[in-house]
Amino acid sequence: MKLRRTLLTLAPAAALMLAGALTVTADDAPTPPAVKTMAPDFTLKSQEGKTVSLKDFRGKWVVLYFYPKDMTPGCTIEAHNFQRDQDMYTAKNAAIVGVSVDPVDSHVEFCTKENITFKLLSDVEKQVVTKYGSVQKFGQNTVAARNTFLIDPQGMIQKEFIKVDPTPHSTEVLAALGELQKK
Numbered sequence: 001m002k003l004r005r006t007l008l009t010l011a012p013a014a015a016l017m018l019a020g021a022l023t024v025t026a027d028d029a030p031t032p033p034a035v036k037t038m039a040p041d042f043t044l045k046s047q048e049g050k051t052v053s054l055k056d057f058r059g060k061w062v063v064l065y066f067y068p069k070d071m072t073p074g075c076t077i078e079a080h081n082f083q084r085d086q087d088m089y090t091a092k093n094a095a096i097v098g099v100s101v102d103p104v105d106s107h108v109e110f111c112t113k114e115n116i117t118f119k120l121l122s123d124v125e126k127q128v129v130t131k132y133g134s135v136q137k138f139g140q141n142t143v144a145a146r147n148t149f150l151i152d153p154q155g156m157i158q159k160e161f162i163k164v165d166p167t168p169h170s171t172e173v174l175a176a177l178g179e180l181q182k183k
Contacts, residue, residue, distance in 0.1 A: 032133030032147060032160055039064070039151045040131040044099065044121035047107035052097070052119055054155070061094035061181075062151040063173055066134040066144040067166075070102045070110035070120075074146070078166035079116050085170045086118065092177055093153070099123050099134075100144045150176060 033040060039062075043053040054062065065082070067075045082089075082096050089096055096118040102110075107120040121128075129135050129144045136145040146166065150159040150173065159176050161169070 030130050030133045030135060032149075032162065033131070033157055035157050035160055037157055039149060039155050039157050040128075041155075042123075042128045042131065044123055044128060045104050046119045046121055047104060047111045047116075048119075049104060052121055054151070057095050057097070057151075058155060059153050061092065061153060061177060063089065063094055063096045063148060063177070064099065064132075064151055065096070065146075065148040065169075065173075066099050066129055066132060067146055068136070068138075068143040069100060070106045071113070074166040075100075076114060078146070078164075078169055079110070079114060079120075081167070081170035082118065083114075083116055085174060088174055089177075092174075092181060094177055095119070097121060099128055101126055101129060101142065148173060150180065152180070 039054060041054045043051050046052045054064075063082070065078070067078055069075055079098065082098070086096065098118065098120045100120070101123050103124055104122045107122055110116065111120060123129050123144070126135065126142055132147065132149065134145040134147040136143055146164050148161040148164060148169065149157050152158050158180050161172065164172075
């Protein structure tokens with residue numbers, strides 16, 4: 001009985017410790033680039049095994065979204081919603097580009113399983129997530145933070161979404177893109 005009481009007393013503390021290990025530690029995290037500044041350029045491999053650079057999209061709007069991990073619930077919802085709205089982005093001259101620290105093979109599996117047709121880029125070296133201040137730690141693992149940057153056809157960041165909710169996100173981005181294109 002004494003052991004059971006001790007375990008029950010420790011259980012909430014253990015849960016809090018575990019939750020603490022899963023929270024973002026931002027003490028030394030880089031900050032995102034500012035709105036109205038040029039988006040940092042990059043070159044990464046896509047799920048197709050091809051190199052893709054931000055400059056490849058000049059002349060188009062870019063929805064550059066960072067997400068933590070392929071095939072996880074929130075990331076799958078977010079990707080599905082972007083895919084669902086793909087035609088509306090195309091009509092607005094916008095490309096959707098996702099970035100995570102997962103390897104290309106993971107992106108291939110994710111895109112195949114979930115029918116994702118837009119570019120997913122692999123940043124295993126974590127250079128781009130760092131440039132965009134989109135790094136978070138989960139315990140000992142470093143993943144991309146769920147942030148999005150709307151980049152105009154000249155390569156300038158026009159809007160940023162930090163710590164987004166994946167479910168309504170594509171709708172929010174489309175609305176913001178429409179507002180920015182009216183200006």
